[in-house]
Amino acid sequence: MLKKERHDFIMRQINLHNRVLTSDLVQLLAVSEDTIRRDLQELVDEGKLFKVHGGALSKSYHSSFDDSTVYAxxxxxxxxxxxxxxxxxxxxxxxxxxxxxxxxxxxxxxxxxxxxxxxxxxxxxxxxxxxxxxxxxxxxxxxxxxxxxxxxxxxxxxxxxxxxxxxxxxxxxxxxxxxxxxxxxxxxxxxxxxxxxxxxxxxxxxxxxxxxxxxxxxxxxxxxxxxxxxxxxxxxxxxxxxxxxxxx
Amino acid sequence: MLKKERHDFIMRQINLHNRVLTSDLVQLLAVSEDTIRRDLQELVDEGKLFKVHGGALSKSYHSSFDDSTVYAxxxxxxxxxxxxxxxxxxxxxxxxxxxxxxxxxxxxxxxxxxxxxxxxxxxxxxxxxxxxxxxxxxxxxxxxxxxxxxxxxxxxxxxxxxxxxxxxxxxxxxxxxxxxxxxxxxxxxxxxxxxxxxxxxxxxxxxxxxxxxxxxxxxxxxxxxxxxxxxxxxxxxxxxxxxxxxxx
DNA sequence: CGTGTTTATGCGGTTTTGTGCAATTTAATG
DNA sequence: CATTAAATTGCACAAAACCGCATAAACACG
Missing domain, CATH: 3.40.50.10470 (Translation initiation factor eif-2b; domain 2)
Structure with missing residues (x-):
């Protein structure tokens, strides 16, 4: 499985569920935790998602519940x-x-x-x-x-x-x-x-x-x-x- | 459940009811009291809510409390x-x-x-x-x-x-x-x-x-x-x- | 082809973070 | 002021993240 494919897969999961767990991805994609973490980090750098301890959240999810009074x-x-x-x-x-x-x-x-x-x-x-x-x-x-x-x-x-x-x-x-x-x-x-x-x-x-x-x-x-x-x-x-x- | 998700959940409850009880959150989120208390403390540190004995209150609620001006x-x-x-x-x-x-x-x-x-x-x-x-x-x-x-x-x-x-x-x-x-x-x-x-x-x-x-x-x-x-x-x-x- | 370089991945050890438990202190209430 | 509920504190443990290094495949180029 190519890196780009993994990234796409992760983004699909995120858009579907608004969230994703590192451990799930390890299983689903059959790669090491480090690889997943690096993938997530790269997606963060591209501004496509939001990383938290244990996994990642979709950006829109994050923004919708944050203090919407001032947000953006x-x-x-x-x-x-x-x-x-x-x-x-x-x-x-x-x-x-x-x-x-x-x-x-x-x-x-x-x-x-x-x-x-x-x-x-x-x-x-x-x-x-x-x-x-x-x-x-x-x-x-x-x-x-x-x-x-x-x-x-x-x-x-x-x-x-x-x-x-x-x-x-x-x-x-x-x-x-x-x-x-x-x-x-x-x-x-x-x-x-x-x-x-x-x-x-x-x-x-x-x-x-x-x-x-x-x-x-x-x-x-x-x-x-x-x-x-x-x-x-x-x-x-x-x-x-x-x-x-x-x-x- | 990720910590960030809990925080968002708590903020939603606060925005909805202007208040939230520690004990309710323990039940709803199925974690220990300590975790909830830490969550609340962190949200306080972020300035998103107001902590009181037994739970927490929304910030806006607290500030808009003095509508005693309202007639009768x-x-x-x-x-x-x-x-x-x-x-x-x-x-x-x-x-x-x-x-x-x-x-x-x-x-x-x-x-x-x-x-x-x-x-x-x-x-x-x-x-x-x-x-x-x-x-x-x-x-x-x-x-x-x-x-x-x-x-x-x-x-x-x-x-x-x-x-x-x-x-x-x-x-x-x-x-x-x-x-x-x-x-x-x-x-x-x-x-x-x-x-x-x-x-x-x-x-x-x-x-x-x-x-x-x-x-x-x-x-x-x-x-x-x-x-x-x-x-x-x-x-x-x-x-x-x-x-x-x-x-x- | 060979050799040096880049890129992607995994592994071991260390550090950080999240969580729960127990003991103690603090607040609320009658 | 005594009783109870809640908050705090310190500690322990596990999971996750991080760091450096090793490996190997992919690539570049003379």
């Missing part, structure tokens, strides 16, 4: 500012939840006149601060982890609306695998959100680029805008330059 | 505590919005097992901190003033549920005029909420007693419980002592 806030603000340029007076916008979306809402121009549908109570509360925005909160089961509504009722309601633009956060995006997610319910939700919107914008911190998770939401061709904190000419975005997708 | 907070807490006695395991509860209801939710027992419907996003977020409570947020137009959902869609959804108990705040209550309100939409909403619940409890600061507003919601006979910060034998409650209405 600057990047998120810069993404949010770019995103506001897509919203014009009179639009009907559908939003998901998450800190990036919340930041986007905070950056909206004060006098914007628009209609917003959202599945996030926190986003709704934030939107309510704008006088000329009509806010419709889509109700349903409330998820304790992601602080959004989900489930069949939400999907049904989504099927009844037609939005000009859908703004959503990302778990992972990959040039060939497209938008992916770990949880079935969230996956279904995102599909429904994209389906009921004319255009979809994905707000995405650069570290979530080139990652794919278990469940596929849609190919990148189904997305209209990819918004990251990077400059639009940045190399990391090369794989995403397809006709349908505008990068900003 | 003591009265509302005392009302909230009384109100929790009405909720039993297995119940389906419907709640409105407002600071009194929010306080009520905060006072619920940690291990309560129940289903809550609510029209208030803030209440939903607070309820989500309880592991064994299922939260359903009723969606619709979002009111900027009262921070609740309202409108036809909400009423339709309410007509489809059947709750054991409805908890609502009060604008005004009067012995002969009953429950009244100023706004048409809120009035309709309250009617619908009462209609779909077997019993209704009204949480009411004493200063809202003996007031009547323009629009009538229902007579006091349609309410099952009136909860104020006053002693149940207090004179101010004399006019409300009717057969159907329990005062506490």
């Amino acid at each position: 806030r600057d990047s998120k603000i810069s993404i949010a500012k770019k995103a506001t340029s897509l919203v014009k007076d009179g639009m009907v916008v559908l939003t998901g939840g998450g800190t990036t979306i919340l930041e986007f809402v905070k950056q909206l121009p004060q006098n914007l006149e628009a209609t917003f549908f959202t599945i996030s109570p926190l986003v709704a509360v934030e939107l309510a601060k704008y006088d000329n925005i009509e806010v419709i909160l889509i109700g349903g089961l409330f998820s304790k982890n992601s602080q959004i509504t989900y489930g069949g009722q939400v999907i049904t309601q989504l099927s009844e609306i037609k939005a000009d633009l859908c703004m959503m956060g990302t778990s992972a995006i990959h040039p060939s695998d497209g938008l992916t997610d770990t949880y079935w319910e969230i996956n279904q939700l995102k599909k429904a959100m994209i389906a009921c919107s004319k255009k979809t914008a994905v707000l995405c911190i650069s570290e979530k680029l080139d990652i794919s998770l278990r469940l596929k939401v849609c190919p990148i061709e189904n997305i209209s805008f990819l918004i990251t904190e990077l400059d639009e000419a940045h190399d990391a975005l090369a794989g995403y330059r397809v006709k349908e997708l505008n990068i900003l | 907070r003591d009265s509302k807490i005392s009302i909230a505590k009384k109100a929790t006695s009405l909720v039993k395991d297995g119940m389906v509860v419907l709640t409105g919005g407002g600071t009194t209801i929010l306080e009520f939710v905060k006072q619920l027992p940690q291990n309560l097992e129940a289903t809550f419907f609510t029209i208030s996003p803030l209440v939903a977020v607070e309820l989500a901190k309880y592991d064994n409570i299922e939260v359903i947020l009723i969606g619709g137009l979002f009111s900027k003033n009262s921070q609740i959902t309202y409108g036809g869609q909400v009423i339709t959804q309410l007509s489809e549920i059947k709750a054991d108990l409805c908890m609502m705040g009060t604008s005004a209550i009067h012995p002969s005029d009953g429950l009244t309100d100023t706004y048409w939409e809120i009035n309709q909403l309250k009617k619908a909420m009462i209609a779909c619940s077997k019993k209704t409890a009204v949480l009411c600061i004493s200063e809202k007693l003996d007031i009547s507003l323009r629009l009538k919601v229902c007579p006091i006979e349609n309410i099952s419980f009136l909860i104020t910060e006053l002693d149940e034998a207090h004179d101010a409650l004399a006019g409300y002592r009717v057969k159907e209405l329990n005062i506490l």
Whole structure:
């Protein structure tokens, strides 16, 4: 087994389970602990994962539970500012939840006149601060982890609306695998959100680029805008330059 | 389980409940008390939480503790505590919005097992901190003033549920005029909420007693419980002592 | 081909880290 | 102020990580 193959194998495990134990890898790959450790160290150097005593964790996993209040806030603000340029007076916008979306809402121009549908109570509360925005909160089961509504009722309601633009956060995006997610319910939700919107914008911190998770939401061709904190000419975005997708 | 994973788990619990008990963590994570204590100590060193005898508290909780500025907070807490006695395991509860209801939710027992419907996003977020409570947020137009959902869609959804108990705040209550309100939409909403619940409890600061507003919601006979910060034998409650209405 | 160089891997010994146990000290409560 | 629960401390042990070295395969080049 070649080193590169081992690395790929490890990354697949990480993306699948968010974690991996050194001892497991020793067994699965039938090499010595030292080799595994060196492999992990190299992947760390490439910035692809996070090493801990006993194994390694995925980067996204790490970031999602860390103090999300401050984590990568600057990047998120810069993404949010770019995103506001897509919203014009009179639009009907559908939003998901998450800190990036919340930041986007905070950056909206004060006098914007628009209609917003959202599945996030926190986003709704934030939107309510704008006088000329009509806010419709889509109700349903409330998820304790992601602080959004989900489930069949939400999907049904989504099927009844037609939005000009859908703004959503990302778990992972990959040039060939497209938008992916770990949880079935969230996956279904995102599909429904994209389906009921004319255009979809994905707000995405650069570290979530080139990652794919278990469940596929849609190919990148189904997305209209990819918004990251990077400059639009940045190399990391090369794989995403397809006709349908505008990068900003 | 890796140490980092435990730390993340603990932080999730803290963010969810604002608090965590050492003994609970010992059970949930299946490690010794010592390990948990060391974990907590390390998180303290990282400045992520606040350690106390018996467990730990969230930092934000500690700092935002002095919201004694909130109007009549003591009265509302005392009302909230009384109100929790009405909720039993297995119940389906419907709640409105407002600071009194929010306080009520905060006072619920940690291990309560129940289903809550609510029209208030803030209440939903607070309820989500309880592991064994299922939260359903009723969606619709979002009111900027009262921070609740309202409108036809909400009423339709309410007509489809059947709750054991409805908890609502009060604008005004009067012995002969009953429950009244100023706004048409809120009035309709309250009617619908009462209609779909077997019993209704009204949480009411004493200063809202003996007031009547323009629009009538229902007579006091349609309410099952009136909860104020006053002693149940207090004179101010004399006019409300009717057969159907329990005062506490 | 041979020889020197790089790269990948494994092995032994040492150091660090994580965890639990027992004894003691400290806090909470009636 | 006595009783109990929780926290602290020091210690022991095992697992994991680290370091240096040896080996060998892959590669480069005259």
